[in-house]
Amino acid sequence: MDADFIAQILFSAIKTGTPLLFIALGEVICEKSGVLNLGQEGMMLMGAVVGFLAAYSTGNMAFGVLAAMAMGCVMSLIFGVLVLHLGANQVATGLALTIFGTGLSAFVGSDFVGKTIQGFNPIPIPYLSSIPYLGKILFEHDLLVYLSFIMTVLIMYVTNKTRLGLTLKAVGENPNAANAIGIKVLRVRYLAIMFGGAMTGIAGAYMSLVYTPMWAENMTAGRGWIALALVVFASWRVGRIMLGAYLFGLASIMHLVLQGFGWTISTNLLAMLPYVATVFVMVIISADKFKEKLLAPRSLGKPFDPRHMA
Amino acid sequence: MNNTKTAQHISPRLELINISKQYPGCLANDNISLSLMPGEIHALLGENGAGKSTLVKTIYGVVAPDTGQLIWDGKEIEIKSPSTARELGIGMVFQHFSLFETLTVSQNIELCLSKPQLASIGNLAEKIRQLSQEYGLNIDPHRYVHSLSIGERQRVEIMRCLVQSVKLLILDEPTSVLTPQEVSGLFSVLRTLAKEGCSILFISHKLHEVTEICEKATILRGGKVINTCSPADETSHSIAKMMVGDLAEQDAGYSKKEGTEVRFQIHDLSLSTQHPFGTSLKHINLELKAGEILGIAGVAGNGQDELMAIISGEDSRPVNAHLTMKNQPIGNLKTATRRQFGMAYVPEERLGRGAVPDMSLTENTLLTHSQGFIKYGLVQWKQLKDYAKQLISDYSVKCHGEFSEAKSLSGGNLQKFIMGREIGQRPDVLICAHPTWGVDVGAALAIHQALLELRDQGAAILLISEDIDELFLLADRMAAVCDGYLSPIVRTQDTNIDQIGQWMAGTFINNQQHDADMLQETTA
Secondary structure, three states, X not given: OOHHHHHHHHHHHXXXXXXXXXXXXXXXXXXXXXXXXXXXXXHHHHHHHHHHHHHHHHOOHHHHHHHHHHHHHHHHHHHHHHHHHOOXXXXXXXXXXXXXXXXXXXXXXXXXXXXXXXXXXXXXXXXXXXXXOHHHHHOOOOHHHHHHHHHHXXXXXXHHHOHHHHHHHHHHHOHHXXXXXXXXXXXXXXXXXXXXXXXHHHHHHHHHXXXXXXXXXXXXXXXXXXXXXXXXXXXXXXXXXXXXXXHXXXXXXXXXXXXXXXXXXXXXXXXXXXXXXXXXXXXXXXXXXXXHHHHOOOOOOOOOOHHHOO | OHHHOOOOOOOOOEEEEEEEEEEXXXXXXXXXXXXXXXXXXXXXXXXXXXXXXXXXXXXXXXXXXXXXXXXXXXXXXXXXXXXXXXXXXXEEEOOOOOOOOOOEHHHHXXXXXXXXXXXXXXXXXXXXXXXXXXXXXXXXXXXXXXXXXXXXXXXXXXXXXXXXXXXXXXXXXXXXXOOHHHHHXXXXXXXXXXXXXXXXXXXXXXXXXXXXXXXXXXXXXXOEEEEEXXXXXXXXXXXXXXXXXXXXOOOOOOOOOOOOOEEEEEEEEEEOOXXXXXXXXXXXXXXXXXXXXXXXXXXXXXXXXXXXXXXXXXXXXXXXXXXEEOOEEOOOOXXXXXXXXXXXXXXXXXXXXXXXXXXXXXXXXXXXXXHHHEEOOEEOHHHHHHHHHHHHHHOOOOOOOOOOEHHHOOHHHHHHHHHHHHHOOOOOEEEEEOOOXXXXXXXXXXXXXXXXXXXXXXXXXXXXXXXXXXXXXXXXEEEEEEOOEEOOOEEHHHOOHHHHHHHHOOOOOOHHHHHHHHHHHHHO
């Protein structure tokens, strides 16, 4: 096994991990505000199909991505109205959103199955891409991968350094207190949910426009769920989410790597790796009760109704 | 109300005229009028449910009144939200603090400031230090709130108002969580503020505090203003009478008893906490005798929760012989087995611990009375319902009936029900936290009587409370907890509020012992 082979594997791990990264970045913002959206898989499928339709019919890739983002926003807005305004249970509503999105995307995309388009082309970044190995791994990707790099840094900055990040954390920790000091809790939560939807929409577009430039029913294959696990795996830290996304990406192309060694293992077994890793991390986090309580947003999944303040 | 006509030359800071607020099923505020001068410390007195909270929430913009006017510095205004209130210069210190534990002091304060305010302050941490010195608050801006004591958190809340140069400060039962020494510290801060012209609205139901610090008092009952008076001209008794009406005569004191044989014992129990913001128990020794009430005083968060959890068995770590009941080790027994053995338990948290919110009162009764009402594995619903009805009438629990869900009851009413349910087991040992917290005077009296009756029948009662007055009233012997240590236990007649206050602040803790424990904790 030579260095080029390793570089090739890491390059693929980043490509595979990118949709996970988009979803997890959106979801971590949503969860920091105290809302758990389990509808990722459904939102992602809707993003994928709408992105594909838009790009296929206009021939404009950027338009496809924008349409997918808008779709993600609409889906998350449905979720937002249900859980924030009507006080529906977050877990049940999220699951319903996934089932809804799975069905609707199959219906909408049924005429487009098997059609292909020319996906995003990789754009090597001048100079940077000629760095030995590193350039190959990091700087020969397509636009969306670069966008995910930028978003990671941006979100890291916003959550750790700005007042917006402070507000978000406050709302997720203690919405009643946040309301009492004049923060508009529901508005913050709506925005966080919709940001999450837009990010998941991009992830869907990445699947149908870049990763495999076509539409197939259920093409996201559980990535929405892996991304949800990823947020916990990374214990709500943005830097770790990026690392974890690529680790999970690596895990899902592991069978190719192992074939390189001449080993064959069932891909089904390997597909479990991200979940096993997440369970493992959760066990480690939970072993330390102190840390567990400081890490997770305190009011995650709990509804807040300003009209019924104690 | 009478002296508003005598027109002082200074205009009031805030005037409320005929404020009313109707909630479904209750008129919380009924034509309330009130006026507050600059620099005045004004008490708002009343029982639970008298409408105090609704009124201050109206002033702070959390609740919108149905009718009535608010006049601020001579101008009629509408306060739509807490941020409007804060812009005007109204600050509020909540009873249950509105702080974010995972943020630092200065981040907490920053969240409350608007951008221009923040810009005009410049270096916030520096400003906090400076104000902290000026008012003797002693706050480090860079500490995380979860590492602060309750008293320190309250000072952070006050600081939050000071930073915004507050003109009216509202405090909702600020002293209920403080040691007597911390209370006097708070009062000197309030006096300094008032001298500088800040008006203070002080909610309380502790009469001696009101007479000590307030110039004026408005007494609410059933949503109406009953009277406005100068506390200095009144006696505690006359104010109490205005608060509760003529219905309940406050009992001056109950007879004290000596216990007989030791019924329940804790031997040298040390236990590290499992909660990030918890307190570890350190060398607890305690003997609870049959036929006595042992009261444990202490500011919340000094190990009471941990102590309750290990005694009840909720904290399931085996401590075997460290706990004995009726001369048998019970430290390894499960919660249910301890109950069967004669222990009853009233936790602090009513909904979720003391009762299941979504279950009816009947079903909640069954939870701790499974013995009597199950035959051949089947629930005897008829008897169970009758028993629940009996409890409801005996303790005058206000609810629609035995089928009401626990969560539909007010805190005080649910407490009456839970107390009744536990006392109804005729336990040998009753462990009880905050028995009358949030309960109105009449019901508190009923609960007191029931506890004393149970004691006189020979039960051993451990009473953990933050309300010192109540402990002095009920307990035969007393102790205090601080930082997970238990003070010596003394007869109530042989101590006074000053000594217990000192103990609550930890003066009994032996320094060498403390250092050794700290060392052990860090090496463990």
